[in-house]
Amino acid sequence: MALGHVLQTMWLTQRGHLFPWVPVFLAIGIVTYFTMKTEPPMAAYGWVGGAGCVLALATRWSGAMLAPVLWALALVAFGFCLAGLRAHQMEAPVIGWRYYGPVEGRIIGIDRSASDAVRLTLDQVVLRDVVPEKTPERVRISLHGQQGFTDPVPGLRVIATAHISPPGGPVEPGGFDFQRHSWFLKLGGVGYTRTPLLAIAPPERGQWLFKTRMWLSARVQAALPGETGAFAAAIMTGDRAGMGQDTLKALRVSNLAHLLAISGLHMGLLAGFVFAVFRIGLAAIPFIGLRVPTKKLAAAMAMVVAAGYLALSGGNVATERAFVMVAVALVAVLFDRRVFSLRAVAVAAIIVLVLRPEALLGPGFQMSFAATTALVAVFGWFRDHKIRFGPPWMNGVSSVFISSLVAGLATAPVAAAHFNQFAHYGLLANLLSVPLMGVLVMPAAVLAACLLPLGLEGIALWIMGLGLRWILGVAHFVSNLDGARGTVVSPEPFVLPLMMLGALVIVLWQGRARVVGVAPMIAAFVFWSQTTRPDVLIADTGGLVGVMTEEGRALSRPKGGGFIALNWLENDGDAALQEGAAARWSEALPAAFNITAIRGKRAAEALTDCAEMDWVVMNVDPPRDLPCRVIHPETLQKSGALALYRTDEGIKTVSARQLTGARLWNSQ
Numbered sequence: 069m070a071l072g073h074v075l076q077t078m079w080l081t082q083r084g085h086l087f088p089w090v091p092v093f094l095a096i097g098i099v100t101y102f103t104m105k106t107e108p109p110m111a112a113y114g115w116v117g118g119a120g121c122v123l124a125l126a127t128r129w130s131g132a133m134l135a136p137v138l139w140a141l142a143l144v145a146f147g148f149c150l151a152g153l154r155a156h157q158m159e160a161p162v163i164g165w166r167y168y169g170p171v172e173g174r175i176i177g178i179d180r181s182a183s184d185a186v187r188l189t190l191d192q193v194v195l196r197d198v199v200p201e202k203t204p205e206r207v208r209i210s211l212h213g214q215q216g217f218t219d220p221v222p223g224l225r226v227i228a229t230a231h232i233s234p235p236g237g238p239v240e241p242g243g244f245d246f247q248r249h250s251w252f253l254k255l256g257g258v259g260y261t262r263t264p265l266l267a268i269a270p271p272e273r274g275q276w277l278f279k280t281r282m283w284l285s286a287r288v289q290a291a292l293p294g295e296t297g298a299f300a301a302a303i304m305t306g307d308r309a310g311m312g313q314d315t316l317k318a319l320r321v322s323n324l325a326h327l328l329a330i331s332g333l334h335m336g337l338l339a340g341f342v343f344a345v346f347r348i349g350l351a352a353i354p355f356i357g358l359r360v361p362t363k364k365l366a367a368a369m370a371m372v373v374a375a376g377y378l379a380l381s382g383g384n385v386a387t388e389r390a391f392v393m394v395a396v397a398l399v400a401v402l403f404d405r406r407v408f409s410l411r412a413v414a415v416a417a418i419i420v421l422v423l424r425p426e427a428l429l430g431p432g433f434q435m436s437f438a439a440t441t442a443l444v445a446v447f448g449w450f451r452d453h454k455i456r457f458g459p460p461w462m463n464g465v466s467s468v469f470i471s472s473l474v475a476g477l478a479t480a481p482v483a484a485a486h487f488n489q490f491a492h493y494g495l496l497a498n499l500l501s502v503p504l505m506g507v508l509v510m511p512a513a514v515l516a517a518c519l520l521p522l523g524l525e526g527i528a529l530w531i532m533g534l535g536l537r538w539i540l541g542v543a544h545f546v547s548n549l550d551g552a553r554g555t556v557v558s559p560e561p562f563v564l565p566l567m568m569l570g571a572l573v574i575v576l577w578q579g580r581a582r583v584v585g586v587a588p589m590i591a592a593f594v595f596w597s598q599t600t601r602p603d604v605l606i607a608d609t610g611g612l613v614g615v616m617t618e619e620g621r622a623l624s625r626p627k628g629g630g631f632i633a634l635n636w637l638e639n640d641g642d643a644a645l646q647e648g649a650a651a652r653w654s655e656a657l658p659a660a661f662n663i664t665a666i667r668g669k670r671a672a673e674a675l676t677d678c679a680e681m682d683w684v685v686m687n688v689d690p691p692r693d694l695p696c697r698v699i700h701p702e703t704l705q706k707s708g709a710l711a712l713y714r715t716d717e718g719i720k721t722v723s724a725r726q727l728t729g730a731r732l733w734n735s736q
Contacts, residue, residue, distance in 0.1 A: 085578050086136055088410040091417035092572055093140045097147020098425045099565070101155075102248075105729030110156075113149045120145030151425040155732050160205040160254040162733075167232040167257070169196040171209065174272065175224050178282070182631060184313050185210040185260075188220055193257075195232070204256025207232055213262040222278040223271035230261035237734060239632045240605050240639065241711045241724045242561060251733035252426045277379055281305040284380070287520070291529045292536075299536045300529065302328050304513050306381035315540065320487075321547035323476070323494025324501055327539060329432075335390035337510040338377055339398065343370040367401040373514075374398075389427065389436055392419045409448070410576065413440050431486040435479040438568070442478035443471060445575045472498040478571075484556045485564045488638040492554055497546040501539045509535040557641035559596040567592035601640055602711035604663060604683075607632045608704050608724065611687040613665040615653075620644060622652035624665035624685075683712075 101108075123142035127135040173190025181187045187210045193203050209230050211220075220226070235250035235258055250258070271279070285307040289297035298310030308328065319325040327334075347366035351357040371394075378391040393416040400412055417437055420427055427433040447470075449455075457466035476495055484490045491497070509532055516528035546552055566588050573585030605614040605621070612629035614621045614636050621640050623633055626647045633646040642649070662682045666672055672688050678696035686700045699710065708724030728734060 081578050082136070085576070086139075088414040088576050089140070090143060091414050091421055092576075093143035094147040094150070094418065094421050095428050097144040097149075098151040098421065098428050100144065101148050101151035102426075102429060104731075107731050107735070108152060113152050116145045117149045120149070147421070147425070150422060154425050155251070158252050158254060159732065161202050161256050162251075163195075163198075163202075163204050163207075163232060163234050163257040165234075167195060167198075167259075169229065170227055171195060171207065171230040171232060171259075171261070172225070172227040172268070173207065175220055175222055175226060176206070176275070176278065177208075178220055178222070178307070178309055180309050180311070181210045183210070185212055186215075186220065186309065187211070188226075188265075189255075190226070192225075205254045207257040207259070208255055209258075210260040211265060212260055213264075215264050220265065221271055222282050223273075223275045224267055225269035225272070226265050227268050228261040228265045229263045230259050232257040232259035234258075237608060237708045237728065238724045239607065239635045240602070240709050241722045241727050243558075243635065243639065243709075243724075245728060245733075248426075248429075248728075248731070248733045252424075281307060281380060284520070285310075287525070288516075288529060291526055292533045295540060296533050296536050299328070299540065300513070300532055303334060303509070303536075304381075304517070306387065315543070318540075318543040318547040320489075321491060321553045322497040322543045323483075323491035324497050324539065324543050324546075326435075327501065327505055334510065335374055335377065335387070335394045337506050338514065339370040339374045339394045341511050341514060342373045343367060343398075346370065364402050367398045371395055371398045388424070389416075389420050389433060392416045393436070393440065410441065410444055413437065413444055416440075431482060434482045434486075434564075434568075438478045438482055438571075439475040441572075441575060442474050446470070446474050468503050469499060472502060481567055482564065485559050488556055488558055488641055490554045490556060491546075491552065493546045493549055493552055497542055500542045504535045504538060508532070509539075553643070555638070555641040555643050557596075557599050557601060558639040559592075559599055563592045563596050563599075566595070600713070602722075603714045604710075604712035605636055606685055606699055606704070606710040606712070608707075608709045609687055610685055610699060610701050610704055611667060613663060613685050614649070615663055616640075617652055619652050621649055622654070623649040624653055625667075626650035 120142040123138045123145065127138045127142075130138055171190070172194040174192045175188050176191050177189030179187050179189075187208060189206060189208045191206050193205070193207050195203055209228065209232070211228075235247045235255060237247050238245050250256075282305075285301040285305045288301045288304060289310055291297065292300050295310075295312060295315045298308075298312070299315070301310060302308045311328070316325070316328075319328055343366045346369045347362050350360065350362040350365060356362065374391055374394050378387055381387050393413070396412050396416045396419070400406060400409075406412070420433065457470070472495055476498065480490055480494075512528050512532035512535070516525040516532060519525045519528055570585040570588035570590075570592065573588075574582050575585075576582075577585065601616060601621075603616050607613070607629055609629070611625070612632055613624040614633070616622075620642045621636060623636075623646060625633075630646060633649065637644055637646070637649055662679070664675075664678070664682060664684045666675060666684060666686045669688050669691070672686050673691050675684065675694070676692075678684055678694055680695050682696035684694065684696050684698045686698065689700050689702050690698050704710070706725065708728070710724075711722045713720040713722070725734075
């Protein structure tokens with residue numbers, strides 16, 4: 069009886085604080101959809117959605133104890149339906165074979181690949197001898213070799229002889245699923261060309277936002293040449309095509325890469341600066357300041373500017389998410405609500421999840437809301453307990469320090485899980501850079517945008533360049549420090565959700581029982597520390613094999629398959645390069661596997677015999693039947709990448725398809 073009374077009291081203390089749990093249960097439903105091994109039939113959404121509606125209606129007649137439980141179940145059902153219907157909405161043709169021939173299309177995106185090659189995204193695609201119904205809606209091709217005189221510009225219709233393949237699946241079982249990622253971009257083929265790109269029609273009308281972005285990017289880079297101008301263009305327009313790989317690496321290692329992406333920081337700084345300028349400017353005019361609610365008018369103007377920044381920057385997922393969060397805060401100002409609260413964060417998360425359920429799986433969503441939730445919770449606790457750090461004039465310095473520390477701690481596990489690295493000196497780099505971004509770079513960017521139509525943007529861009537050069541200098545200095553980059557092994561898929569659940573309980577639950585959230589967080593770190601990596605990894609092409617040794621993973625090739633090799637080594641928490649990992653490959657590989665990697669038809673034909681317990685991996689189909697276990701492209705096409713584990717019962721094989729199942733994005 070006493071226990072029941074305690075539970076009832078504890079439950080009732082949550083009343084009035086349950087709204088922030090809404091996106092959590094929506095997310096559980098979304099994750100449920102994405103983790104299924106088979107695609108649900110369309111009728112399932114009707115049944116699940118109907119059940120959710122019934123549960124939501126039942127809350128009207130249930131008691132105070134039961135209603136939140138029914139709402140939680142209803143939200144899980146709604147999240148499941150949102151994700152499934154969104155996946156069907158994004159359905160588009162995916163090429164089902166390796167295509168080589170002419171590729172024609174209109175340029176709708178320009179960026180750079182991981183190999184630093186210019187990469188184009190094309191729509192209105194035409195492929196030789198491929199009917200329109202089976203032609204991908206969009207393809208992405210990287211430009212290699214000598215490209216002649218055709219300068220890629222928005223809207224230009226081009227043609228090239230290219231290799232196009234279906235988007236690849238995970239490079240290892242349980243790895244990042246590029247097929248799923250491409251599905252939600254309607255990207256039906258990826259590849260490259262080594263022949264010159266040819267323009268066959270001038271840029272079409274329309275796409276004025278894209279054209280404006282690229283024009284503005286060119287103006288900025290003309291005024292600020294080099295990496296500084298490329299950095300400025302990335303901040304103002306979202307165009308990263310001019311950024312070099314060395315600079316990108318330095319920003320990542322120093323934990324300053326978030327300054328490059330147009331995210332919550334940039335949108336918040338921009339909106340805050342515009343809000344302050346308009347409010348102070350309007351209040352300085354007595355006739356207006358005494359008759360007009362300047363605070364609300366400034367919030368409305370800041371929202372208009374933020375919306376323009378969203379459109380001008382390309383409107384990618386990260387920027388959309390940042391705009392939603394800023395818009396929620398500004399709307400709170402308009403309706404006299406508390407701007408920074410967990411309710412506001414929850415509203416922003418709900419909007420993003422409803423519009424783009426797939427964003428939940430990306431590091432951008434997870435890191436943004438982890439940082440925002442932690443900052444709101446920590447500063448709210450300081451406010452409620454009236455905690456101060458030194459005299460008033462120290463507020464700015466202490467706020468920057470605490471913000472960087474809290475955001476860094478909140479996002480570090482997420483970044484480590486997704487990118488297999490953590491920046492040892494990230495706090496130092498952010499303390500030296502973030503304040504300058506707020507007080508110099510973003511205000512100068514706003515001023516440059518205002519002066520651009522008059523052709524007077526030079527002085528503003530020069531001021532902006534001073535700040536960006538400092539930030540780049542900090543990035544290179546910090547990234548070159550000994551031990552700047554730490555590596556960590558990829559955790560099991562359940563580890564990060566378990567850690568997030570624990571953190572959410574600590575932040576959202578009311579009362580002393582929130583300490584229960586510490587247990588799943590500790591358990592997550594324990595499971596992470598006990599992660600077992602595959603003893604052998606086999607690429608889905610059969611062209612690369614990786615065997616775990618005492619020195620680290622040994623790779624069968626020093627070159628080729630670089631993207632796969634990089635991902636394997638990063639997931640191992642191994643900082644070695646492919647060439648170094650290939651040097652580990654020798655005849656002294658674990659005898660339990662007896663792995664032989666064969667490349668090319670001649671080598672395959674030369675293999676005439678092998679033992680029954682041997683493993684032979686080929687990147688071509690075998691010319692004859694062999695007694696050993698042969699892995700080749702035909703079998704890998706069905707299974708995807710393979711992972712082999714040594715167990716007491718023998719060798720356990722896990723395929724990528726076993727873990728991903730048969731879903732919309734891999735069943736085309």
